Amino acid sequence: MRTSWADAVDNAASGSDSYGVRGASHRPAYVPPHLRNRSPTPEHMAGPATSNNGPPPANDRLGYSGQTSGSGSRWAGPRSDYGRPGNGSGGRGGRGGGWGNRGGAWGGRESEANPFGNDDVDGHEEIALDQESSGINFDAYEDIPVETSGVNVPPPVNTFAEIDLGEALNLNIRRCKYVKPTPVQRYTIPISLAGRDLMACAQTGSGKTAAFCFPIISGIMRGQAVAVQRPHGFRTVFPLALILSPTRELSCQIHMETRKFAYQTGVKVVVVYGGAPINQQLRELERGVDILVATPGRLVDLLERAKVSLQMIRYLALDEADRMLDMGFEPQIRKIVEQTDMPPPGANGRQTMLFSATFPREIQRLASDFLSNYIFLTVGRVGSSTDLIVQRVEFVQETDKRSHLMDLLHAQKDNGFGKQPLTLVFVETKKGADSLEYWLCGNGFPATTIHGDRTQPERELALRSFKSGKTPILVATDVAARGLDIPHVSHVVNFDLPNDIDDYVHRIGRTGRAGKTGLATAFFNDNNMSLAKPLADLMQEANQEVPQWLTRYASWAAYGGRNKRSGGRFGGRDFRKERAGGGGGGGGMDYYGGAGAPSAWD
Ligand SMILES: Nc1ncnc2c1ncn2[C@@H]1O[C@H](COP(=O)(O)OP(=O)(O)OP(=O)(O)O)[C@@H](O)[C@H]1O
Numbered sequence: 001m002r003t004s005w006a007d008a009v010d011n012a013a014s015g016s017d018s019y020g021v022r023g024a025s026h027r028p029a030y031v032p033p034h035l036r037n038r039s040p041t042p043e044h045m046a047g048p049a050t051s052n053n054g055p056p057p058a059n060d061r062l063g064y065s066g067q068t069s070g071s072g073s074r075w076a077g078p079r080s081d082y083g084r085p086g087n088g089s090g091g092r093g094g095r096g097g098g099w100g101n102r103g104g105a106w107g108g109r110e111s112e113a114n115p116f117g118n119d120d121v122d123g124h125e126e127i128a129l130d131q132e133s134s135g136i137n138f139d140a141y142e143d144i145p146v147e148t149s150g151v152n153v154p155p156p157v158n159t160f161a162e163i164d165l166g167e168a169l170n171l172n173i174r175r176c177k178y179v180k181p182t183p184v185q186r187y188t189i190p191i192s193l194a195g196r197d198l199m200a201c202a203q204t205g206s207g208k209t210a211a212f213c214f215p216i217i218s219g220i221m222r223g224q225a226v227a228v229q230r231p232h233g234f235r236t237v238f239p240l241a242l243i244l245s246p247t248r249e250l251s252c253q254i255h256m257e258t259r260k261f262a263y264q265t266g267v268k269v270v271v272v273y274g275g276a277p278i279n280q281q282l283r284e285l286e287r288g289v290d291i292l293v294a295t296p297g298r299l300v301d302l303l304e305r306a307k308v309s310l311q312m313i314r315y316l317a318l319d320e321a322d323r324m325l326d327m328g329f330e331p332q333i334r335k336i337v338e339q340t341d342m343p344p345p346g347a348n349g350r351q352t353m354l355f356s357a358t359f360p361r362e363i364q365r366l367a368s369d370f371l372s373n374y375i376f377l378t379v380g381r382v383g384s385s386t387d388l389i390v391q392r393v394e395f396v397q398e399t400d401k402r403s404h405l406m407d408l409l410h411a412q413k414d415n416g417f418g419k420q421p422l423t424l425v426f427v428e429t430k431k432g433a434d435s436l437e438y439w440l441c442g443n444g445f446p447a448t449t450i451h452g453d454r455t456q457p458e459r460e461l462a463l464r465s466f467k468s469g470k471t472p473i474l475v476a477t478d479v480a481a482r483g484l485d486i487p488h489v490s491h492v493v494n495f496d497l498p499n500d501i502d503d504y505v506h507r508i509g510r511t512g513r514a515g516k517t518g519l520a521t522a523f524f525n526d527n528n529m530s531l532a533k534p535l536a537d538l539m540q541e542a543n544q545e546v547p548q549w550l551t552r553y554a555s556w557a558a559y560g561g562r563n564k565r566s567g568g569r570f571g572g573r574d575f576r577k578e579r580a581g582g583g584g585g586g587g588g589m590d591y592y593g594g595a596g597a598p599s600a601w602d
Contacts, residue, residue, distance in 0.1 A: 115259045116175050144183050149574040150375035154190040157181065163189055165218045168265040173214075176260060182207035182514075184379045188353075189214055197345060197352045197374035199321070199367060199574075201359045204509020205485070206379065208355045209254060212317040213261050215353075216241045219315065220267045220290050230312050237285045237308055239270075239292040241315035242342075244333070246323045248273040248295055248456060249463060250483040254319060255293045267291060274298045275456030282307055296324070296332040303340055310342035313350050316370075320482045321354035322363040322502070330366065337370055345372035357509060358502040364575040376574035389512035389520050391544045393535065396523040401495055402439060408521060409445055409473070412491065420472035421490040426507050428496035430477055436495065437475045447473035450480050481507045489513075494522040501534035524550065532557040 146156075157163050159180055160173055181189065184202035191198050192215035202208055220240055230238045243258070245251045255271035262269050270289040272281045274297050281298075285307065292299075292308065302308040316337065318324045324333050336342070343349035352371050359367075368374070396404045405425065412421055427433050430451040440447040448462040448471040459479075466474040467486055474480070475495075481503055489511045498504055504522070511518025522535070532553035539546045 112264060115256065115263055144380050145378075146183060146187060146380075147378045147574075148187065148375060149576065150196075151373065153375050154194045154196070156186040157190055158186065163193065165189075165214055166221045166265070168263075169214065169217055169221065169261060172261050172263050172265070175263075176210075178210070182211075184208055184377075185211045185214070187377055187379065188212070191375050191377070192216075192351070192353060193218065195347075195351055197371040198377065199354045199359065199364065199371065199374055200377045200379070201356060202377075202379035204357045204506060205513030206357075207514070208319070208357075209257050209485075210261065212243070212319070212353045212355055213254075213258050216243075216291060216315045216317065217258070217262050217265060217267050219351075221265050231309075235282075235286060236306055237289050237292075238312040239289045239308070239310075240312055241291040241317070242299075242310065242313050242336075243291065243293045243317045243319065244296055244299070244324060244336070245293070245319040246295070246329060246482060247479055248275055249450075249459065249480070250319065251293050251295050252460075253483065253485060258291060258293060262291070269293065272298045272302060274301075275459075278302075296329055296336060299336060300332055303336070310336070310340045313342045315353070316342070316350050317353045317355065318367075318370075320356050320506075321367060322356045322359050323482060325363050325366045345370060347372075358505055360502065361575045368576075376576070378574075387543050388516065389508055389518045389542070391508065391520045391522070391539050391542065393522040393524050393539070393547060393550055395525060395547075395549060397525050398527070401523050402436070404523065405436075405440075405493065405495060406443065406445075408491075408493065419469050422466065422469065422486065422488050423473050423491040423493060424466075424480065424486075424489050424510050425473060425475045425493045425495050426481065426498070427475060427477060428498075432496065433475045433477055440473060440475070445473055446471040447475055449475045451477040452479055478503060478507075480510070484510060485513060486510065487513075490518060492518070492520045494520070497522055497524060497528045497531055497535075499530065501531060501538060504531070504535065505538070524553075529553065529557050 160170065160178070165173070184200060184206050188198060188200050188211040192212070200208065200211065202211075230240075243251075243254055245254055251271050251273045255269060258269045267290045268288045269291045270281075270284050271293040272278075272285070273295040278298070278301065282302075285292075285302075294302075299308065303310070318333070323329065345352050349372075352374075354367050354371070364376075394404070409423065412423065425436065425447075427436055430453045433449045433451045434453075437447045437449045448465050450459050450462045450466075454462065462471075462474065463480075463484075463486075465471045469488075478498065481498075483506075492508050492511045494504065494507060498507065508518075508520035511520060524532075524535075528535075532550060533555075536546050536550050536554035539550075
């Protein structure tokens with residue numbers, strides 16, 4: 001078997017353990033001489049947990065770079081991500097721990113790496129509190145419809161100051177430049193702090209990550225969750241919170257975000273995911289963990305090896321919960337939640353929070369097995385996108401797709417910006433992704449790919465290369481459809497449309513995030529007949545221009561099967577209401593910014 005780059009890093013890194021990291025709780029972490037007296041590398045600069053200081057560059061796809069010459073494109077250039085096997089690793093160098101009384105003494109808090117990538121370690125930096133600095137356009141959310149159902153729903157808040165999240169967490173919120181909570185945060189944080197289970201459905205890019213992270217971190221900080229002493233096992237760790245997500249990249253992203261929120265709170269966050277060396281993750285776990293972020297497969301592996309016990313879990317969050325409970329993941333999730341020592345849902349057990357932008361009715365039914373007396377919340381026209389994303393659909397035959405894409409890209413690069421806008425192109429298959437990337441590069445468009453056949457270091461490298469703008473085109477399969485928060489993605493192209501309208505919603509949600517605008521273009525042809533009706537409906541709901549030909553296709557197409565939008569017009573209503581003939585029990589609906597506004601719900 002070929003030794004992967006990540007393994008090489010792992011082997012190299014394991015050498016450092018002999019300096020006292022592994023298991024030696026009182027010795028400081030080894031810091032190489034050239035890094036001494038320097039501030040620690042911000043992890044988010046260095047990439048997710050498995051990589052850093054990789055071996056010297058080596059081109060893993062020779063033969064591509066030559067393709068660009070002579071294309072005449074201003075974009076022409078070598079594929080700059082290839083051959084630069086990842087970097088970044090997480091949490092190793094320089095972080096001594098600082099977890100105080102919890103989970104053992106691993107050194108002083110002052111040695112915790114600053115995840116903000118600036119020098120504001122003490123929080124003394126001037127933090128501008130104007131709305132603009134938050135980078136989020138709150139006006140875009142003024143009239144957003146919100147609906148809650150369930151008994152005794154705690155009221156929403158308008159500001160972070162109204163909620164007692166704890167001083168250290170508040171400081172981190174300011175460091176993140178979050179001036180006020182987004183609608184989903186306004187509603188879910190009080191619900192979660194009240195200890196209630198929650199199923200929350202809110203539009204893509206609307207701040208769901210913080211919505212589940214803040215209450216978890218705050219709860220752990222308050223010590224509610226550690227009222228009972230955690231047991232000590234032989235190399236078994238006992239996290240207090242578990243955050244599950246469907247993809248490795250999303251887990252890494254959640255980990256990085258959570259580390260920012262938890263900075264200097266004493267709450268330790270660790271990520272585990274497949275495709276990366278397990279030994280390195282084990283060592284990270286052994287240094288202490290309060291919040292474990294994981295992909296299901298790797299977690300099951302660790303549970304089977306008895307390296308992780310879920311006995312002390314007080315908080316369980318499922319991000320992209322509908323994906324986590326669909327056919328692909330459900331058995332693993334049931335295993336983790338129902339067949340381990342994880343406390344049951346309910347008052348003396350764990351608190352469970354499920355989040356997504358889409359929540360088909362049948363998935364809600366499954367999900368209710370994991371919840372106790374929960375509150376259902378929908379923010380925005382759920383299952384829809386925001387009006388912030390301009391959606392276009394164009395009729396393009398299969399054979400014309402490439403030239404059509406090239407036209408779009410050419411039109412884009414002529415728009416006068418100094419940097420090429422980031423464009424995310426979704427295709428159906430992994431082979432299709434490689435082939436399109438090859439063709440794009442050959443035509444002078446720097447592109448890279450992310451899909452399940454690439455190694456994890458290659459996937460991480462591709463994502464970094466895209467984020468940095470080195471390769472401003474990322475060709476992706478659905479592995480990149482959910483959750484990824486990449487700033488400045490200005491265009492999402494559905495080169496191949498998905499079969500499921502919910503997948504379309506998540507894909508286009510990679511643009512138009514946090515109140516910003518974006519463009520989504522879909523190539524439609526006869527192969528996408530089954531999507532015609534739900535796509536036309538969705539576009540209409542989002543006030544988009546629906547081409548007449550699509551309306552005609554929509555009226556021809558049989559409307560049913562998997563693309564029937566579950567839960568009525570907005571696809572995200574509490575299924576208990578339908579079951580109980582309208583009584584989800586209490587709750588109600590109001591508007592962000594004004595009570596008593598007329599109902600936008602059918
Ligand atoms: N209160 C806030 N103020 C300003 N920015 C915020 C706030 N909350 C979140 N954000 C930013 O909004 C962006 C989107 O947040 P996040 O990734 O959590 O969205 P999401 O709802 O989980 O999206 P998706 O459905 O695609 O997973 C992030 O860049 C995040 O930092």
